Amino acid sequence: MNKISILGYGAYIPRYRLKIDEIEKAWSDKEYSTRSRRLGVEEKAVAGFDEDEVTMGYEAARNAVKRAGINAADLGGIITGCMSRRFRDKSASAMIAQMLGTSEVLACDCVHSSKSGSSALILGKSMAEAGDRSVLVIATDNPHAAPCDDLEPLSGSGAVAFVCGKGEGVAHIEGSYSCSREVYDIWQPVEVPYMYYDMNVSRQQFRDVTVQATMAYMERHGTKVDDYSYFVLSQQDARAPLGVARALKIPKEKMAAGFLCMRIGDLYSASALIGLAAILDTAKEGERILASSYGSGGADIIGLRVGKGIKGRKDACPSVEDYLNDKVYIDYLSFLRYSHVL
């Protein structure tokens, strides 16, 4: 049987939270605060002084491996999806492999897009299908927006990881659909410290591509909105996903379980996938989930059906909700310090 499932999953959210009020206080710019208010994000997760995309990815990976009930040495591949990695040469996956204590493994990074995480998951699924060992997929991001930039209240930090393998697991991966379009919405050449972006282009493209890709997926798999108990989307802010939901006539309650950006911000490559992990924390056997992830003008759609294995796996490591609740509020100055801006 070549059925590929998620055998285990794990999340990690750093414990520090910055309230958007704190950013507003720091800049006392009315127009700025109205703009960020409208986007519906109330607070964002901030990586600690000694954390980065690698340490967060490691934490999530350790949780996922633990929940899958396997040894790190059983893994055939480690693929890390990360948009904010500022290295041209230094594999995050290889570092995480070493941290997990395994070496006979294909370790490679999937970068340069906020859908790197979902693309890594689709690649990981295919790799597990073709081989005989499980594949660990990690989506992790520690983005830094320029101070007082429109993206500053939105960019959050965190990670999520999945173990893909054969057999009955937490959720069976029913299928995937990807599309790519070139558009200049968000881009960052290596020589500049912060992203360039055009939010209007980005929102429109996100909406158009996500709607189109979701419809294409459902058409190919012969499903409709009613067949899914949960939908989870990339969450660049708390408004954009609702536009997609309206267009696709997805009821709000089907979006709720994976809708986290109000509490942690946009996790870029981990944004939709951490929502997926939160859904798996509460989902029951037989329920279906449709996850979509947007980045660089394109989208990845992944359909899942919750399996028998969900029972008994939930308590193996902390849930997303556990991480959401374990929080410490920091002020803007601490945020700048933790982000190594100061």
Add this chain to the structure above:
Amino acid sequence: MTEEFRFIEHCAGDINRTIPKRYRLQGSQCSKCGALFVTKRLICPECKGTDFEEVALTGRGKVYTYSAVRVPLLPVLKKGAYAIGVIELEEGVKAEGQIVDIDPDDVKVGMKVETTIRRAREEYPGKVIYMYRFKPARQ
């Protein structure tokens, strides 16, 4: 810009040689007398045996003693107060390390902890040195 420490070469050990032990607690056990050490040993201080086996340690344990460092060694440490501790591991040996993810004032003797990995320092731009740390155990 982003370095915890600016270009401070450090200590005797070569960075590449010591990577595995910075990530994971690895014990070495004397084959002759069974004494267990967190530090790698070539000669057993107990029985002078020279044969050791590597033993994986769980990294779980209890705080044996601790302190909150209020004045970091270097102003460029910038991270503010942090907790350090000696942990009595489940295997009965002790290990030293920073305790993270907790207000340093809240650490108590006997508190349960487990390991994680964090950035420790940056030696050259991008040459980030990671170290195992202890954090409060969740379960």
Add this chain to the structure above:
Amino acid sequence: MPQASRSDVAIIGIGYHKFGIYPEKSLQDLVFGAVTEAMESGKIGLEEVDMLFFADATAQLIGRHSTPAQFVSDHLGLSPKPAIRVESACTSGSNAVREAMANIISGFIDVALVVSAEKIDFPGRENVYRFSTAMSDEDYGVISDFAGPGISALYAVRHMHEFGTTEEQMASVAAKSRTYGAGNPYARFYKKPITLEEVMASPYVVYPLKLPEVNPISDGACAAILCRGDIAKNFVDTPVYVIGFGTGTGPVHLQDFKSFTEIPGLREAGQKAYDMAGVTPQDIEVFSDMDAFSIIEVLSLEGLGFMEKGRGQYAIEEGFSTREGKLPTNPTGGNCSTGGPAGVITLRGINDMALQVRGEGDKLGEGGQVKLSRGLALAQGEGGGGLTNQTVCILSSEPRRRNE
């Protein structure tokens, strides 16, 4: 009084350079100050010195002198006489005395000049960081950004946990040190006494140790002239005999410590010194411990058998370790008051005790001299990342008695 023999060792000269921050002075300037004083006090000239023992912990890493003993020897005009460097962190100074003793006892030399100096306040504090963390070996241990204060705090918290020691009890060590040291013209905190209330109101450096309980980084130097016991009276009327010396070591990394309420190796070092001197802890009349951190005084009083284990914290409130007490401890101020030029502080402890035995304690402040009947003093030192080097030096106004 027994006659001093060829195998006795005496301290005849004692010199200090005030501890403090001296951006305008070089290592050699500090050495010069201390050596000049020691020569005057020993009524001896540099031409009579057979060998230089230079002790430091930081010259190489912080001061960028890779062969400091040769620098010092050349500056003092001692060439072509032998000069070696002794290094064992804060016990560099006291271990240099031990090495000088060994050379004298063996008949290799007659007169030794022991000098310890540190120039720590080098521009750029990362040198201090580099020095502190380099006391760990990353190949065999771990680097946890622990340093002296942090490690002492680990002892303190465990002592509080096991024996109910309070922060006030530890703070009173610093208050005592600063009060007695306020009259000591060689101390960094000369004329700067502090009360227990002020210590308690000070910010933590490392919980539970507050700023005054941690010795401040300082520059400074000390010198001592040692010679054969049987020729000592050719120079001075009141030689001070080194009748016992014990050295101990412990594990370098904290994870190998069996206990955090005992300084590893101190008990053994103490026993060795008592046996050599033929005395017991009860015979000692004045004591200098290396209170680089307040908790160390508690642990030293226990480890050397002056107080029962778990009771060292009561030494001050019971009046045991005050100037008037049974065992005056650091009667002219300890490190919390004099400041802490790493390797120098253990030689300072021996010098302080030698002055007490000579009856010249008032040189370190009015009322500094304590009453002695037998003239027996003990200077303790410890050093290294986890307090892993221990030295115990017993001084006497009389040469060692031998059971023959």
